[in-house]
Amino acid sequence: MGTRLIALVLLLVVSGCTPRPETTPAQANNATDVMFLQMGLAQIDEGDDLATLVAQRAEDPALRTLATDLGGQWREEDGTMRRWLLGWQQPLTPGPGTDHAGHGHLHTLRPADLADLKSRKSDFDRTAVGLLLSHLGNCVETSRMESAGGAYPPARALARTITERRQSQVRALLTMAASG
């Protein structure tokens, strides 16, 4: 019996499902959950203008549709993320000195990228696909971080959904890049 229990615990841990001792509340969250939501909000905030611009200006109708869908999904994800952080009385943005803040300037989409895209007379679609791939690649890293280390089951479920959604967009964008 004891061995079985230990084996079960190990199995749960190895498969990425953190076992929760009975004494803690069923819906406990950890620092990874908070970071996932804060980084997720920041990435939606950065990406939203890009998605809006691409939805308006892309020549390829499939790219316009992808950007429109992405914007809609982001609005929905944004609401959920905010609600949880507010409920946990956590700030909506990562504090100074966190990993993300320290490393963030390397990973963020910049106003200059958007300005460059806006001013393009040609090559708009190709540039837009590149910027979206770059940004969505970072979004997938964030949601996978939650899948690997988050504790709050609904946040883990959201991360799974986000990974699936962004991956399907990355697949479509890479297919467009390869054919263009």
Add this chain to the structure above:
Amino acid sequence: MRRKFVLAVLSAGALAASLFVAVTPAQAHGYISSPPSRQANCASGAVSGCGDIVYEPQSVEAPKGSTQCNGGGSRFAVLNDNSKNWPAASVGQTVTFNWVLTARHSTSTWEYFIGGTLLASFNDGGAQPGATKQHTVSMRGFTGRQTVLARWNIADTTNAFYSCVDLNIGGGGGSTPPPTTPPTTPPTTRPPTTPPTTTPPATGTWRAGTAYAVGSTVTYNGVTYRCRQAHTAIAGWEPPNVPALWERV
């Protein structure tokens, strides 16, 4: 019994912590999206059975200097598997490579190889790139199915990011046609087993950027060549490299 259980949970926790480190994709930074690199073909679903690379095509990071598609690390060995049916993009002699960068590390150089031949190197001198990057590279007379190895050498770490791109060169089409009248017959006569040596110290009258008419002659490293097709020469189209353009006299 109870104590044993606690110990097991503790060590399971330690195991979880080490797993967390191992699976946290924190080292992700860049790859070639078009023509599609091997990791891009995995992430787009064009090639299946690639493993975790589909989530992080930007993560092929390893110490500088490797000639392997996965950079020689233990991860992503599937990228080295030449028996996998990697699609090869049809291109001309000039190819434009597009990078997707998820982190903008200051960069020393970008290098492109076929086999042991350096096709091109771009020196950024430590500058920080944008979110995307584009290079136009001459295939230097290589034709047929080839694998281009690209290396993004980071300025402030010992590492590089690796992307292998499978190409069918001179097979018509092409992501970027040559800037001038391309040869109507692709230079397929050149045996792929004898790649050109790296940038020989050229002597003679041949110059990149010069427009040559049919019948005009040049010398290149002591050998005289006659132009077979009108074209404007570019680096990589040196007479010994492109028999479709130049015949030895």
